[in-house]
Amino acid sequence: MSILQSPLTLKLSAFVGLSATDLETLARYHRRRRTFQAGHELIHEGQRNQSAFILAEGWACSFKILPDGERQIVDVQIPGDFLGLRSILFHTADHSSEAVTRIEASEVLAADIFESFEEAPRLATAVLWAASRDEAMVVEHLVNIGRRSAEMRMAHFLLELGARLSLVGIGDKSGYDCPLTQYHLADALGLSAVHVNRVLRHLREEGLVTFQKGRVAFDDFSGLMTLADFDMDYLDQDGPLLR
Amino acid sequence: MSILQSPLTLKLSAFVGLSATDLETLARYHRRRRTFQAGHELIHEGQRNQSAFILAEGWACSFKILPDGERQIVDVQIPGDFLGLRSILFHTADHSSEAVTRIEASEVLAADIFESFEEAPRLATAVLWAASRDEAMVVEHLVNIGRRSAEMRMAHFLLELGARLSLVGIGDKSGYDCPLTQYHLADALGLSAVHVNRVLRHLREEGLVTFQKGRVAFDDFSGLMTLADFDMDYLDQDGPLLR
């Protein structure tokens, strides 16, 4: 896949038109391609001098572990997403990230980012947008957990993933392939795995969505949108703001 | 107050050493000073072409409202914080922000930010850091709501505010003045106001912290830190990473 259609380029292009020079500079983020097995932990909370990655293939998730062993998944990453961007800006990584499936990712060093800003200021704007979009997703996730019922949370989460996947050309309105387990859903939504199972059963029985065998199938897309109160403006994927 | 000691400069200096040129460019964010009354809504979710602000005096909060009228406060802003930065990068604002007290703030336009990145690339890095730090706070807030009990949430929230205030020279280890009501706490922590009141009473009776009459008093700072499992690394305020 050429840099012109890499998932990251596709995503950034939803915000800003990038010049040939910008794309050339951006290409430098993509040296150092790596492969990791499912389950590998790429970013370790509390460690210093971490790298960041740009995910090219597969799924990952970032999370924090609490002293009692509980885990909160903060974000799920799909192709085109940064992984551990904050860990190279901060003294110590504030979170961990691990591969959910086998993944391919480009390792990005702090210097790559800082140098690119000097050569292509527009790239700085694009990266700031990408970071802000990540923040917007965490914000919506926060609202989801803070103020919505377990069923609405689940519906919202599955719809958000569908919308994000479609931006990078994966899945469609009928559904998408999803490697997450019910434990992942529980840790992401602040629920117990047992309750996740009950919620999924109920949504399936209501004819709204089926989560089974690694696939999310939207049985009643608009019904699910209504239940979840899903408004995807926060994903800001309506085409470039800056030409 | 000179730009050299503005709360924003103080905060950015915790991450990066800024040159004279950088500071000069930064000063341009501070034209267009405005005053707003308590309760004024500066950023409106769903609206286009919003401004951003840099808070100079007073407290604000950003939030989302759900269809059933429930509110989730995402973040509380204190002097030196950006307000609505995402709303100028996105097509439509993904959240609202309102003044908690009477505030003073500088209005920042999208062009101010983008132009400054061309003249002072290091500023781009600093702003990306500030945005990432905001994201780190939302992330910790998410963990707080997703996986901690009501008491731990409250303890954590009050401690975080204390740590952030001390970075910009407000409050100390004994406590700080806090204009938030118990309703604000409820909306921030995903609890009911009634339960907030019970939790505060319990923390007070345990001799840990007193929240009364607009003041947070830490009665047992280290006890509170332990209860909350508070580790402030995620605030990344240990001095500049980049000289």
Add this chain to the structure above:
DNA sequence: CGATCAGTTGAGAATGGTCAAATTCGGTGG
């Protein structure tokens, strides 16, 4: 063919919500 991991279901418990009613407190007008 045991072992392990993901998923499923039931019963009882707990954290935190809802509703309703006092009480306190900071202003404001007389």
Add this chain to the structure above:
DNA sequence: CCACCGAATTTGACCATTCTCAACTGATCG
């Protein structure tokens, strides 16, 4: 100074969403 108003806080009684523990099924894999 005092009466009064609205907002913020406080408390009680009851309720419900979600958790925990425990057991069981089914698929996959070396």
